Amino acid sequence: MEIRLQHLVFVLAGAVTCTVLAQAPKNTVGASPQVAAEGHALFNQTCTACHGMDGGEGERAPALVGDRRFFRLSEGALYDTIKHGIPGTAMPAMSIPDDNIWKVVVFIRAMRSSASEVEVPGNVQHGNEIFAGKGACLKCHMLNGKGGTIGPDLSNIGAQITLKRLKESLTVDGAIPAGYQPIKVVTQKGETIEGVARNRDGFSIQLLDAENHLHLLDRSELKLVDESKVSLMPRNYDKVLSPDEYQDLLAMLAKQVTRNLHKKIEGDGEAGR
Numbered sequence: 354m355e356i357r358l359q360h361l362v363f364v365l366a367g368a369v370t371c372t373v374l375a376q377a378p379k380n381t382v383g384a385s386p387q388v389a390a391e392g393h394a395l396f397n398q399t400c401t402a403c404h405g406m407d408g409g410e411g412e413r414a415p416a417l418v419g420d421r422r423f424f425r426l427s428e429g430a431l432y433d434t435i436k437h438g439i440p441g442t443a444m445p446a447m448s449i450p451d452d453n454i455w456k457v458v459v460f461i462r463a464m465r466s467s468a469s470e471v472e473v474p475g476n477v478q479h480g481n482e483i484f485a486g487k488g489a490c491l492k493c494h495m496l497n498g499k500g501g502t503i504g505p506d507l508s509n510i511g512a513q514i515t516l517k518r519l520k521e522s523l524t525v526d527g528a529i530p531a532g533y534q535p536i537k538v539v540t541q542k543g544e545t546i547e548g549v550a551r552n553r554d555g556f557s558i559q560l561l562d563a564e565n566h567l568h569l570l571d572r573s574e575l576k577l578v579d580e581s582k583v584s585l586m587p588r589n590y591d592k593v594l595s596p597d598e599y600q601d602l603l604a605m606l607a608k609q610v611t612r613n614l615h616k617k618i619e620g621d622g623e624a625g626r
């Protein structure tokens with residue numbers, strides 16, 4: 354009798370699991386760049402009454418992409434949120450066709466992922482040639498142990514930043530990050546040294562020049578300290594490279610991964626499903 358009861362429990366438990374699995378909604382549209390682009394357009398049409406354009410912060414709802422931590426990460430959890438809304442909040446159930454919900458989900462996930470996690474079309478081999486040749490990136494950047502040090506090492510750049518940030522790094526002027534402030538000094542003896550300020554305080558400056566020499570300078574020995582507002586990083590690669598060259602360079606950069614810094618665990622800290 355006891356054995357039978359256990360069996361029954363097993364069978365029931367099995368049945369319940371099966372139903373749950375059968376109900377779990379499945380992505381029906383794939384995750385190609387084309388689908389992400391369609392999702393992007395749908396998002397900007399459908400969601401921006403509350404959320405911001407392109408997934409940024411809106412007047413009535415939080416940003417869905419960016420550097421903050423998100424509660425809903427997996428495809429399933431995002432789908433549920435859009436399909437059913439978030440009870441007790443201003444996030445409504447959206448009555449749009451399921452295929453369109455999936456496209457928006459793919460867009461949101463693509464915007465959040467590191468560049469290496471999304472499909473970036475382009476010829477990687479040709480991108481390598483642009484990096485070492487026409488782009489002259491090696492003059493300032495290290496890649497797998499070769500190159501200059503005045504800019505950051507790019508060997509792991511695909512895992513470190515999103516595709517959006519990667520594009521902006523190559524095309525849009527932004528704030529100069531700490532350690533990369535371009536600086537020109539003239540010493541009391543009249544010698545001019547140019548480079549970036551790796552470190553500085555009220556008394557001293559550590560200046561790295563284009564030949565990779567680090568100068569430790571005492572401010573009292575300097576006649577002039579001139580800090581430029583413009584980064585040494587050229588931000589016009591979408592213009593100096595042809596569209597194909599630029600795209601191939603992006604594809605190549607997105608592939609540069611030596612280790613995953615923030616390995617995301619699917620469903621980690623997740624609300625909903």
Ligand code: HEC
Nearest residue numbers: 399400402403413414423424425434435442443444447457
């Ligand atoms: C009527 C306003 C409104 C509209 C329209 C709207 N949202 Fe929201 N959404 C919100 C609000 C408000 C929240 C924050 C809810 C909370 O407090 O948790 C939210 C939260 C979310 C979240 C959860 C964020 C997280 O951190 O996990 C997702 C995902 C989301 N919305 C997606 C969408 C998508 C996709 C669309 C369009 C198809 C959309 N929303 C349309 C108001 C809206």
Ligand code: HEC
Nearest residue numbers: 488489490492493503504505522529530533584585586587
């Ligand atoms: C004259 C020197 C120089 C050249 C040439 C140069 N960079 Fe940079 N790059 C820098 C410096 C300095 C920084 C850091 C300061 C900044 O981001 O403004 C930087 C930042 C970057 C970043 C952002 C890194 C991050 O962690 O956010 C990327 C990506 C990048 N460069 C890629 C390239 C590529 C690709 C090329 C060639 C097509 C290139 N750079 C050419 C100097 C240079």
